[in-house]
Amino acid sequence: MAGYEPKTHSLIAFHDRAAAFRDGADTPRDFLERCIAAIEAREGEIMAWAHLDFDGARKAADAAGARYREGRPLSPVDGLPVGIKDLIDTVDMPTEYGSTLFAGHRPKQDAAAVLALRQGGAVIIGKTVTIAFGGGDPAKTRNPHDTRRTPGGSSSGSAAAVGAPTIPAAIGTHARGSTIRPASFCGAFALKPSFGAINRQGVFSAADSMDHLGTFAGSLRDVWIVARHMARLAGGDPGHAGLYGGAAPPAPHKPMRLVRLEMAGWAETDDATKAAFEEVVASLAAAGVEIFARGDDPAIDDYEARLADMPGLWRDLYRFEMRWPMLQYLALYPDDVPPRLKRGLEEGAGLTQETYRAALVRRAHVKALHGELASRADGFVTLASPGPGPIGMDQGSAVFNEPSSVLGAPALSLPLMATGGAPVGLQLMGRIGGDEALAASGLWVAEHILGRPA
DSSP, rough: OOOTTTTTTTOOTTTTTTHHHHSSSSSSHHHHHHHHHHHHHHHHHEEEEEEEEHHHHHHHHHHHHHHHHTOOSSSTTTTTTEEEEEBOOTTTTTOOOOOOOOOOOOOSOHHHHHHHHHHHOOOEEEEEOOOGGTTOOOSSSOOOOOTTTTTOSSSSSHHHHHTTTTTTTEEEEEESTTHHHHHHHHOEEEESSSSTOOOOBOOSSSEEEEEEEEEHHHSSHHHHHHHHHHHHOOOSSTSSSOOOOOHHHHHHOOOOOOOOOOTHHHHHHHOOHHHHHHHHHHHHHHTTTEOOOOTTOOHHHHHHHHHHHHHHHHEEEEHHHHHHHHHHHHHHHHSSOHHHHHHHHHHHHTHHHHHHHHHHHHHHHHHHHHHHTTTSSOOOOEEESSSSSBBBBOOOOOOOTTHHHHOOOOOEEEEEEEEEEEEEEEEEEEEEEEHHHHHHHHHHHHHHSSSOOO
């Protein structure tokens, strides 16, 4: 299905349905049935789901409809059809972490974020496909815009289901590029929030200092509504204040200045994607947004130099942290650890505590520089991936995603570009803790480029 065009491709939005649900022009059940029909029409080719529960979803949608008729919806997500990545615990559905080791595994409780969605009346349709343990070999999901291409990973099913489009929202995770990269490849809006912003209890983690919960949606407003709702009820990670901001999406806010970044990924980026990115940046500049880049400020030059080293820094942190529980799985159940994870464990075998401590120091230095630059700009603009999803089932490069993962800075993927008829996301990064301001800037940027509400 080549031929993606961001200005005309239509995704499924939910935030504008409340009024229709209240006056009976639409109902949560009818909305859900349209999503189910879309899933049934496309699932055979994109394979985004690990488990589906249409009966349970219909019961939840009917309950939401009754609340709307009575004028007492539970929250802004009441009646929202949503998919949950299969790394996230659900009490009523299998949670298999994409691994044969956990085939048929049934958690005894929901993850905190899932419980928050249920308490708000969200309609959980099923579990979306993940790569094994979030870092294994590619899974079955295909790119909804060209099934020859990868959807990315590890939140491949969540991104493909939203980008297809078959549902308005899905939840994923992110420790390297698992939210921003597949959103870029599949043409969905996505937020990887500041580290600790949304409670991860009940979520499989291979790298505790970098794992985040991510949100995909058919509109940036829905991304915000879902993320903020989960944080409002479930809080952030223990010891973290959680996602700041209002329950409603912020108003679009034109950024005064953005820092343009090339990072380590520019050398990997194809010429057509570079040209598409330059066109977007030029459009922002023509609209009066100040763009600063290399050569404009010594601090930016220093930051870019440090970002060029980010793949190595990410590797030292992730490979050291992933050894628990993965080393035990490898020792006890070697046949259930996929080859890619085995290679990662081998790659990290020589890492010592001293190496990890040095990586923590390097991270602290880059975070300080990020904070200093973020205090002088409204955000950072770069690519979400070096190009569209590659043909074949390799996950594709996450090189543009490692900085926000390591630093814990919020990042958006906005489906604003296309290369060769396939989606490529524009990435905005923000100040750590400044997620709401980043969302406001993202709304303005997306609506400026697309020429329609986002």
